[in-house]
Amino acid sequence: MIMRKNLLTAVIGTALTFGLSFSAYASTTLKLSHNNPRDHAVHKAMDHMAKEVRKLTDGEVRIRIYPDAQLGNQRESMELMQNGALDMVKSNAAELESFASAYSAFNIPYLFRDKEHFYKVQESTIGEDILASSRESGFIGVTYYDAGARSFYTDKPINTPEDLKGIKVRVQPSASAIGMVNSLGGNPTPLAYGELYTALQQGVVDAAENNIPSFSLSRHSEVSKYFSLDEHTMVPDVLLISTKSYDALSEEHQKALKLAAMSSMELMKELWAESESKERAKAEKLGVKFISVNKTAFVEAVQPMYNDIKKKNPELNVIIEKIKLVQ
Ligand code: GCU
Numbered sequence: 072m073i074m075r076k077n078l079l080t081a082v083i084g085t086a087l088t089f090g091l092s093f094s095a096y097a098s099t100t101l102k103l104s105h106n107n108p109r110d111h112a113v114h115k116a117m118d119h120m121a122k123e124v125r126k127l128t129d130g131e132v133r134i135r136i137y138p139d140a141q142l143g144n145q146r147e148s149m150e151l152m153q154n155g156a157l158d159m160v161k162s163n164a165a166e167l168e169s170f171a172s173a174y175s176a177f178n179i180p181y182l183f184r185d186k187e188h189f190y191k192v193q194e195s196t197i198g199e200d201i202l203a204s205s206r207e208s209g210f211i212g213v214t215y216y217d218a219g220a221r222s223f224y225t226d227k228p229i230n231t232p233e234d235l236k237g238i239k240v241r242v243q244p245s246a247s248a249i250g251m252v253n254s255l256g257g258n259p260t261p262l263a264y265g266e267l268y269t270a271l272q273q274g275v276v277d278a279a280e281n282n283i284p285s286f287s288l289s290r291h292s293e294v295s296k297y298f299s300l301d302e303h304t305m306v307p308d309v310l311l312i313s314t315k316s317y318d319a320l321s322e323e324h325q326k327a328l329k330l331a332a333m334s335s336m337e338l339m340k341e342l343w344a345e346s347e348s349k350e351r352a353k354a355e356k357l358g359v360k361f362i363s364v365n366k367t368a369f370v371e372a373v374q375p376m377y378n379d380i381k382k383k384n385p386e387l388n389v390i391i392e393k394i395k396l397v398q
Pocket of ligand 1: 106163218281285
């Protein structure tokens with residue numbers, strides 16, 4: 072009897088020790104991949120998020136960030152996330168269009184009236200529904216990050232759509248981006264971001280379009296000397312997590328992740344504004360000319376895209392109409 076009791080105590084003791092040490096040391100590390108450099112505002116915002124998550128979960132959830140497309144370009148990391156080799160990816164609405172069509176709404180030119188309208192849409196149920204819409208593709212969106220407005224850059228000023236005639240313009244793999252460049256008279260050429268510097272340098276493409284920080288930090292400012300501020304789209308960056316990794320988190324940890332992400336999204340608004348002026352000044356020092364553009368002709372040239380959507384894509388049209396109504 073005594074022996075049995077001792078044995079039982081020993082077994083329970085061991086179980087307790089294991090149990091305790093297990094909960095004290097159990098932590099989940101989520102691997103996050105993205106294709107921007109460390110000095111990009113979005114990397115800094117996500118770094119803040121990783122610290123917040125760790126704090127909010129007492130170190131039980133950690134996020135390890137792999138920048139600079141170390142783990143593959145945007146498309147490759149999306150696929151790695153779908154296969155379970157990566158937990159999280161920072162992508163953007165253009166790349167996401169082929170995984171979840173609702174993201175197209177962010178890629179339609181001249182839909183947002185201004186930055187405030189853009190933020191309000193992201194933070195409304197429309198924005199939340201779009202983040203949730205990719206569940207069937209094996210991941211969901213956690214938050215948006217401001218990525219400014221995108222404009223054309225090449226080796227001459229683009230003042231009107233006429234100036235894009237016959238020009239090869241690199242676009243992201245997004246049907247809307249392709250449609251937009253076609254409507255403006257250019258020749259859209261989809262290409263991975265990492266290949267763009269060489270493509271511009273060697274004349275594989277003549278022009279590209281992006282926001283000012285990405286233009287400068289990816290050193291495209293060395294090879295394209297005119298940045299025309301036509302500001303055709305506001306395409307947000309989007310932080311994603313695989314449904315497998317998300318569903319494996321406790322409810323409490325899921326909440327902590329969302330809170331940390333919201334806090335980093337707010338921080339990003341400030342980081343973005345700072346980064347835009349800093350990177351513009353850097354590019355100007357390299358001899359880049361920033362051209363102010365009268366947008367009227369650009370806005371008119373893309374109107375057929377709206378009529379097309381109305382006729383052929385009623386679901387997207389509903390989202391667009393809802394976005395227009397956001398005040
Ligand atoms: C933005 C975004 C990148 C993306 C790039 C592109 O700069 O931050 O992640 O790859 O656009 O045009 O491909």
